[in-house]
Amino acid sequence: MSASAVPLRRFRLAVQPALVLAWAVILIALLWAIFPGAFTDYSGTVGAAGQQLRAPNALHWLGTDQIGRDGFARIIYGARHSLTGAFLAVGVGLLAGVWLGLLAGSVGGWVDDAIMRFMDVMLSIPSLLLSLSIIILLGFGELDAAVAVGVASVARFARLMRSEVVRVRRAEYVEAAFGSGGTFGAVLWRHVLPNSLTAVVSLAALQFGTAILAIATLGFLGYGAPPPTPEWGLLIAEGRDYVATAWWLTAFPGLAVVLVVLAANRISHAFGQVAP
Amino acid sequence: MAKYLISRIAQAALVLWAAFTVAFILLQVLPGDAVMIKFESPDLGLSASQIAEIRSAYAVDQPLIVQYGKALGNTLTGQLGYSIQQGVTVGELLRTNLPPTLRLASLGFVLAVTLAVGIAFLANLTPFGWLRAGLQAVPALFVSVPVFWLGIVLIQVISFRLRWVSVIAPGEIEGLILPTITLAVPISAPLAQVLLRSIDAVQTQNFVSVARAKGASAAHVLWAHVARNAILPVLTIAGVLLGELLAGAVVTETVFGLNGLGSMTRDAVSSQDVSVLQALVVLSAAVFVVVNLAVDLLYPVLDPRLRRRFEVGP
Numbered sequence: 001m002s003a004s005a006v007p008l009r010r011f012r013l014a015v016q017p018a019l020v021l022a023w024a025v026i027l028i029a030l031l032w033a034i035f036p037g038a039f040t041d042y043s044g045t046v047g048a049a050g051q052q053l054r055a056p057n058a059l060h061w062l063g064t065d066q067i068g069r070d071g072f073a074r075i076i077y078g079a080r081h082s083l084t085g086a087f088l089a090v091g092v093g094l095l096a097g098v099w100l101g102l103l104a105g106s107v108g109g110w111v112d113d114a115i116m117r118f119m120d121v122m123l124s125i126p127s128l129l130l131s132l133s134i135i136i137l138l139g140f141g142e143l144d145a146a147v148a149v150g151v152a153s154v155a156r157f158a159r160l161m162r163s164e165v166v167r168v169r170r171a172e173y174v175e176a177a178f179g180s181g182g183t184f185g186a187v188l189w190r191h192v193l194p195n196s197l198t199a200v201v202s203l204a205a206l207q208f209g210t211a212i213l214a215i216a217t218l219g220f221l222g223y224g225a226p227p228p229t230p231e232w233g234l235l236i237a238e239g240r241d242y243v244a245t246a247w248w249l250t251a252f253p254g255l256a257v258v259l260v261v262l263a264a265n266r267i268s269h270a271f272g273q274v275a276p
Numbered sequence: 277m278a279k280y281l282i283s284r285i286a287q288a289a290l291v292l293w294a295a296f297t298v299a300f301i302l303l304q305v306l307p308g309d310a311v312m313i314k315f316e317s318p319d320l321g322l323s324a325s326q327i328a329e330i331r332s333a334y335a336v337d338q339p340l341i342v343q344y345g346k347a348l349g350n351t352l353t354g355q356l357g358y359s360i361q362q363g364v365t366v367g368e369l370l371r372t373n374l375p376p377t378l379r380l381a382s383l384g385f386v387l388a389v390t391l392a393v394g395i396a397f398l399a400n401l402t403p404f405g406w407l408r409a410g411l412q413a414v415p416a417l418f419v420s421v422p423v424f425w426l427g428i429v430l431i432q433v434i435s436f437r438l439r440w441v442s443v444i445a446p447g448e449i450e451g452l453i454l455p456t457i458t459l460a461v462p463i464s465a466p467l468a469q470v471l472l473r474s475i476d477a478v479q480t481q482n483f484v485s486v487a488r489a490k491g492a493s494a495a496h497v498l499w500a501h502v503a504r505n506a507i508l509p510v511l512t513i514a515g516v517l518l519g520e521l522l523a524g525a526v527v528t529e530t531v532f533g534l535n536g537l538g539s540m541t542r543d544a545v546s547s548q549d550v551s552v553l554q555a556l557v558v559l560s561a562a563v564f565v566v567v568n569l570a571v572d573l574l575y576p577v578l579d580p581r582l583r584r585r586f587e588v589g590p
Contacts, residue, residue, distance in 0.1 A: 117291075117294070118294070120291055121291055121294040121295050121298055121561075124292075124295055124561040124564045124565055125295060125298075125299075125519070125557055125560060125561050125564075126519030126520060126522055126523045126560050126564075127519075127523070128522075128523035128526060129519075129522065129523065129541070129553075129556060129557055129560055132541065132545045132553065133299060133302045133303055133553060133557060134302065135545065136302075136303060136545060136553065137302055137303070209420065213420075213422055216422050216424075216425075217422060217424060217527060220424045220527070220530075221526070221542060221545075222546070223545065233422070233424075236422070236425050240428055243428055243431055243432050243436065244436050247432050250425065250428050250429070250432070251432075253425075254421075254429065257422050257425065258417075258421055258422070261420035262417065262420040265416060265419065266416075
């Protein structure tokens with residue numbers, strides 16, 4: 001491929017309408033998380049008397065719950081909890097996974113074997129079960145759940161990072177960097193690390209969606225944020241008691257989760273296409 | 277071939293041993309003492325000597341390395357320890373909870389495979405571009421849906437709106453319909469994705485063109501020539517998917533109030549019943565390892581090209 005073809009291809013990717021929509025969804029969710037007060041006048045945790053279990057209407061777009069809290073406001077304030085958790089989880093997985101993968105792929109030998117066999121073990125345990133084991137260790141809570149989800153994803157990052165490092169290490173420019181007198185650490189930092197990261201970024205975006213799902217699941221099971229936190233999984237768990245009478249309590253938080261996860265997956269897909 | 281077989285089995289045993297050790301460290305060494313957590317509470321009014329007696333009954337007063345050796349030996353002989361909350365052996369808990377989950381999981385797995393094959397075949401055979409694009413987008417949608425939310429929505433729509441199946445005191449078969457769908461949908465998504473991709477890859481191979489040139493219909497080529505070859509990549513994710521079935525069972529059984537391994541897992545986490553969770557971790561790792569071993573051994577049987585590796589090798 002000639003040098004001029006690369007930016008052209010990226011440009012074509014950037015104008016895909018589905019991708020633009022996906023970024024828009026993530027942007028809105030981020031704005032909700034950072035400035036929730038700008039999007040709603042209602043509180044995320046305090047209800048209004050006399051407004052209990054109202055169906056969606058002009059005042060309360062997405063209805064109200066059993067103690068008169070606005071459904072839309074709860075979802076907006078909940079974005080902060082779900083997104084912070086997902087960022088924390090991806091951060092933990094990314095940091096630990098990238099370093100372990102870099103170490104395994106660049107040092108090689110028994111270090112590589114030891115690290116990768118350990119990652120195989122972590123991959124052999126279903127991620128929910130691994131998260132639950134870590135939650136027993138850390139205790140129940142919002143941050144604990146996020147860290148547990150993150151730790152459960154370390155092996156995936158490490159495995160991808162290792163294979164990327166092994167691929168990049170064989171490249172001619174890395175040989176050239178070594179040949180022109182670069183030290184091991186310097187070549188690793190300046191050439192191997194940056195060139196291995198594109199695929200890892202794609203996985204990080206995918207894992208962001210997975211983390212939102214996993215954190216919502218832990219919240220639903222009652223191991224995440226405690227009530228009255230408007231965390232999305234917990235919203236669905238609380239709405240479950242009114243499943244026969246108030247469909248809006250479960251339907252809308254679930255849709256929020258689906259949209260954000262779909263968007264994250266779409267963005268991950270686009271990164272995957274840019275990667276070599 | 278025999279050498280390969282032995283080394284693969286040894287590897288699998290090693291992974292299992294390591295999974296046991298990781299679970300032991302995570303669940304029994306790091307968090308402190310499950311017996312203390314349960315009996316320490318002042319409401320129970322147990323004296324220090326009574327607690328010491330209970331601790332020695334559960335053998336948690338011994339050094340960790342001794343506990344580890346005993347736990348490993350017991351696990352190898354099939355004794356999985358006591359559930360501290362329920363006061364019965366973990367083996368007994370498994371015996372009562374395994375059959376319902378096994379039934380739900382196998383139904384869910386069959387439905388998931390059916391859904392995935394249906395999506396992949398229809399997407400390949402349909403003459404309509406819009407239908408193909410729609411079907412190819414379905415797996416991406418399925419992976420993005422929280423399992424517990426899907427279950428609740430199904431209860432809401434199918435049971436309360438349409439009144440097709442009851443969720444309040446349903447019949448035995450009726451009660452399995454919605455849980456099976458809930459469990460199957462997220463499992464079918466990665467299956468369908470891999471199947472779609474591998475069918476696309478196989479379609480470009482020469483023998484497909486030959487079959488088409490001989491005058492076979494698209495459906496016949498897909499069924500007789502492509503499907504068999506496209507199955508191979510799907511097998512590689514079988515181990516992961518079986519693990520996901522257990523994870524899905526945790527959520528599905530919670531949503532529908534069913535008994536089984538899933539609700540057992542949830543109870544074990546809520547009450548910090550570590551020996552139960554330890555057994556579940558080892559059990560699911562064992563399933564993963566055995567399935568992957570079986571797939572590895574099955575590969576050369578299904579793909580003759582791989583057999584040569586063993587014939588030519590030393």
